Amino acid sequence: MxxxxxxxxxxxxxxxxxxxMPARPPAPEPLTAPRPAAVPEHVAESQEAVRLPAAPVDPDAxxxxxxxxxxxxxxxxxxxxxxxxxxxxxxxxxxxxxxxxxxxxxxxxxxxxxxxxxxxxxxxxxxxxxxxxxxxxxxxxxxxxxxxxxxxxxxxxxxxxxxxxxxxxxxxxxxxxxxxxxxxxxxxxxxxxxxTTVREAGTTPFGAPASCSGQVLGYYAEQMRRDVEVFQEYVHRAHIGTPRTFLTELTRPDLGAGLVYMGCHAEYGDRAHEVRIASVSWSDLNRQAMPALRGGSTLVCLNACESGRLFDNRGRGENALRGFAELFLRKGAGGCIATSGKVGDDIAHLLIRELVGRVCADPDLPVARALREFRASAVARLPDPLTWLDVGSRAYTERQQEILLVLYSFMFLYFGHPLTTLRLRVRAQEVRA
Structure with a gap:
């Protein structure tokens, strides 16, 4: 359009x-430089230093x-x-x-x-x-x-x-x-x-990339407990059912998690009180201390519907966007993967298995690059060009499902430095007698 x-x-x-920050309007045409003013031969010099006002500096210029x-x-x-x-x-x-x-x-x-x-x-x-x-x-x-x-x-x-x-x-x-x-x-x-602007932290994705490493801390809703299988090769602290013990783990400064994973449902709304994840409101999660994330060496992955969407918090008197990705970044996460829409549980499980598999297969491959390859693989499965099909036909229905899987793949968004990596601690192999 x-x-x-x-x-x-x-x-x-x-x-x-x-x-x-406001977008910069188009630059005006340059003006003709003024002629230099004549300087008198004798000019009184000030003996005191003159303090100039601070000039705004864009750290990402x-x-x-x-x-x-x-x-x-x-x-x-x-x-x-x-x-x-x-x-x-x-x-x-x-x-x-x-x-x-x-x-x-x-x-x-x-x-x-x-x-x-x-x-x-x-x-x-x-x-x-x-x-x-x-x-x-x-x-x-x-x-x-x-x-x-x-x-x-x-x-x-x-x-x-x-x-x-x-x-x-x-x-x-x-x-x-x-x-x-x-x-x-x-x-x-x-x-x-x-x-997105992370106000209190003042962080940007243009500094040093994070090297996320350590064990997996996971929370899984009952209907998504299959996601535990994705991390069976790695040291993994799994919490299933209630999120209470999982949130308690985030208060431990010595947790040593390279990945914090949540496989659950989330709800989105236009106001803070309508936004929830794992039945926990955004406000309650915002009050939660998370020293386990400090240091920027932990990646957060939210396999939860619409967890990557942001809401305008004007209703609470602040000119700012809030959301779960913004919250975890503000509390110190080295990056955050979240979704921009609703993905069915079965499909979400298959997609997250493929995505996590790509991210973890090569610890030196940046998370963002793995996500690009994940999307490219989905696009490659589409016929090119998309042919015209009769609406209501079996072929049309199958084609819609193929396209839906591609769009689901693009719902996974990554917030963070483009070169951030993830290295999970591998579980020790059991030695049989």
């Missing part, structure tokens, strides 16, 4: 506001080689129209992205629309995202410039300070034969990580 020009000439003069930052900021315009600004940079002045106009939120294309009993066919979301991508030409061109320059070493950080749930990983990229660029889906071609 092509986006209408909005913003200064569209959405009634929309201005970027919201939980994150200079990015590591191969890194790029896409900032997504909310914009407010006419009532009832949610919009956003995009800016992007890679530390190279010639490779910048600045939205001239705001863009409208693509409500129909968010992945949490894929709910049980929903009338939205998965193919409509996939094809709709392809059409929507055609209207994001400046963004696609910017990413392609970076792809041509850095190849598979490109690390894209999507710093999204909106609660719009836009599936950026499903942006469709065009190919360019001369530059050796293939067309395809962003999250399967480029290492993409998520981030």
């Amino acid at each position: 092509s986006a209408e020009p909005t913003g200064p000439r569209g959405l009634g003069g929309a201005i970027p506001l919201g939980p994150g 200079r990015l590591p080689a191969g890194f790029a930052k896409l900032s997504v900021q909310r914009a407010y315009g006419e009532p009832g129209q949610d919009a956003f600004w995009l800016t992007g940079h890679s530390g190279e002045l010639e490779s910048r992205l600045d939205s001239e106009y705001t863009r409208l939120r693509p409500d129909d294309l968010v992945l949490h629309n894929l709910r049980p009993g929903s009338s939205m066919p998965p193919s409509e979301i996939l094809l709709g995202l392809a059409e929507w991508s055609q209207g994001q030409d400046p963004l696609v061109r910017w990413i392609n410039v970076l792809r041509a320059r850095h190849g598979t070493e490109l690390q894209l950080v999507v710093w999204d300070d909106t609660d719009y749930d836009i599936p950026w990983e499903l942006l469709h990229l065009t190919g360019h034969q001369e530059n050796g660029l293939v067309s395809g889906i962003l999250g399967a071609l480029v290492t993409v990580v998520r981030w």
Whole structure:
């Protein structure tokens, strides 16, 4: 869907506001430099040092080689129209992205629309995202410039300070034969990580990567206890049923967990009191001390529906986004995997087995890279091109299921440094007499 020009000439003069830092409007034309003023021969010199006001400094203005930052900021315009600004940079002045106009939120294309009993066919979301991508030409061109320059070493950080749930990983990229660029889906071609402003901690995904290592601390709802099997090769402290003892473990500074895993159900709402995981409210979890996460050497994985979604906490008087990924990062986690929609228990078990298997198979492989390979494997199972099928036919139903599995794979989001790794402690082999 092509986006209408909005913003200064569209959405009634929309201005970027919201939980994150405001997006920078297009730079004005440079002014002619003023002529130097004549300096008198005799100038009285002050004997006291003059204190200058502090100048704001963007700690992420200079990015590591191969890194790029896409900032997504909310914009407010006419009532009832949610919009956003995009800016992007890679530390190279010639490779910048600045939205001239705001863009409208693509409500129909968010992945949490894929709910049980929903009338939205998965193919409509996939094809709709392809059409929507055609209207994001400046963004696609910017990413392609970076792809041509850095190849598979490109690390894209999507710093999204909106609660719009836009599936950026499903942006469709065009190919360019001369530059050796293939067309395809962003999250399967480029290492993409998520981030949002973590206010109290002040952390960013551009410092040193985390090296998460140690045992597994897991919580499993009764109906998801099969997930325990995923970690049978590793030292594992499993808690099944009530989350109380699991949360108590997080208060131990000496826990030594490389991975904190939760396989359970979660609930999302527009207000803090509506957001829960394992029957624990976001507020209760927010009050929980978690010294076990301090030091940034623990990865958190939330195999729980909609656990990766953020909510606007204005109802409690703060201009900030909150959520479970933000909460665990703020409390010290080295990274967090969470989901942006609802995944059925059986499918979630199969997907998490494959994902965790990829992450753990090579301890030197960054988590974000393993997730990219996980998505690419899912996309490779789709027929190309998608052929037209009669609605209601058996082939049509089977095709919808194939597409649904691909979209489920893209629901798993990773928040953290692109080069963070995970090394789990292997269980000692039993010696038989």
